[in-house]
Amino acid sequence: MSREKEAVSLDKVAAAGQGPSDGLRKVVAAGQGLPDGLRQIGVAGQGPPDGLRGIGVGGQGPSDGLRRIGVAGQGPPDGLRDIAAAREGPADGGSADAVAAAAKPVIGIDIGGTGIKGVVLSPGGRLLAQASLPTEAARGREPVLRTAEALVLELLERCPDAAALGIASAGRIDAERGEVVYATDNLPGWTGLRLAEWAERSFRLPACADNDANAALLGEARLGAARGLADAVLLTLGTGVGGANLAGGRLVRGAGWSGGEWGHAVLVPGGRPCNCGRRGCAETYLSGSALMQDAAHRLGRPSLSPAELERLLFERDGAAQDAMREYAARLVLFLANLQAGLDPAAIVLGGGGAGSLPAWRPLLDEALAAEGAARLRVVPAQLGALAGCIGAALMAAARLDGGRDGQRGQEASIHEAGHELGTTKEESP
Ligand SMILES: [Zn+2]
Structure with a gap:
């Protein structure tokens, strides 16, 4: 349930920086003739301080140059920026294998309650085009599908040789069948929809579908904040709290396709009522909305607004810091529990709450130290609002690469990359 809400919040984040919210946004032909496709995302103004800009400049966060997708191929005279050809160490080759092997561009779209976003990725993992449209979910399933169709057709017009389509969607998705098992009313009529089948019929392209948080984590694990890692957790702190797990290089989707629903793990027994019917769920304390309410109350x-809170934190306002300190302590307790169960190499924080992480990083580090979890690596998401469609495109590429079993091949390459990265990890402090 939180995932649907999360999709909404991500879209809000995206909308904040995207200007016009209606009408067909023009596809940004980011890669054509430009030296750095991914930097173009940042320049395109896709919203908040989402690390994509960081990818472009390659300067954010730890010194793992591996993260610098956009800079990956600096110099190739043919202008083709093939990550697989970049000289950035072993993780690159591994992480780009699936896309490179597909040898053709792939499309990924992300259908959320507020917006539908789409990208085209080159075989080398470069962003060739992007577009988005408002979902207008209240109009019902068929209009939403027509909007998604218009978006894909626009992307196909720009990149006619795109060879596959991956779909990330809010809701619980059976990734084997590409079918929506359950979705809330954020996407009315969505439950039971055979998304992959619809796409294959509409565009005559091989297609696949997965939950949006799973796709976002895959994107982050391949091209973003958790690049090259085989074990990572994504937590999105938005309207609700959503998440996804990558363990041993595989997404852990669960027996009923609802794995990663961390927002409904109980953090405070008998605590605040949650819309799932239980009390004390993590999302009632850790969502971006909960944080804003708590902080407003203290002040x-x-x-x-998130921007006001961020400003107050930078100004070291006492009440704002107290609110954030309390939030960080709860969050870290939760993260430490995640770590105990899954031992991820990194926990990626996404959603609106993570966008302002620089403003409260000191308080987070303080809380990590107090919890005895200072070694826990907590990183802000880098792909921002595009993580879901980038991940969906990567899934589509992997299917192309390995047929129906493509997912397995793709995840194996993450796994290998993770192992390789693991050897360097031990050298760092
Ligand atoms: Zn709940």
């Missing part, structure tokens, strides 16, 4: 205000 004696009726409401507070």
Whole structure:
């Protein structure tokens, strides 16, 4: 349930920086003739300080140059920026194998409650085009599908040789069948929809579908904040709290396709009522919305915007810091529990709450130290609002590469990359 809500919040984040919210947004032909396709995403103004800009400049976070997708191929005279050809160490080759082997561009789209976003990735993992449209979910399933169709056709017009389509969607998705097992009313009529079948029929392309948080984590694990890691957890702190797990190089989708629903793990027994019917769920304390309400309460205000909170934190406002300190302590308790169960190499924080991480990083580090979890690597998501469609495109590429079993091949390459990275990890402090 939280995932649907998360999709909404991500879309809000995206909308914040995207200007016009109606009408067909023009595809950004990012890669054509430009030296750095991914940098173009940042320049395109896709919203918040989402690490994509970081990828472009390659300067954010730890010194793992592996993260610098956009810079990966600097110099090739043919302008083709093939990650597989980049000289960035072993993880690159591994992580780009599936895309490179597909040898043709692939499309990924992400259908959320507020917006539908799409990208085309080159065989080398470069962003060739992007576009988005408002979902207008209230109009019902068929209009939403027509909107998705218009978006894909626009992308196909720009990149006619695109060879496969991956779909990330809010809801619980059977990734084997490409079918929506359950979705909330954020996408009315979505439950039971055979997404992959619809796409194959509509575009005559091989297609696959998965949950949006799973796709986002895959994107982050291949081209973003958790690049090259085989074990990572994504937690999205938005309207709700969503998430996904990558363990041993594989997405852990669960027996009923609802793996990663961390928002409904109980953090405070008998605590706040949750919309799932239980009390004390993590999302009632850790969502971006919960944080804003708590902070507003402490500051004696009726409401507070994320930007205001961020500013107050930078100004070292006492009440704002107290609110954030309390939030960070709860979050870290939760993260430490995740670590105990899954031992991820990194926990990627996404959603609106993570966008302002620089403003509260010191408080997070303080809380990590207090919990005895200072070694826990917590990183902000880098692909921002595009993580889901980038991940979906990567899934489509992997299917092309390995047929119906493509997912397995793709995840194996993540696994290998993770092992390779693991050897360097031990050298770092
Ligand atoms: Zn709940």
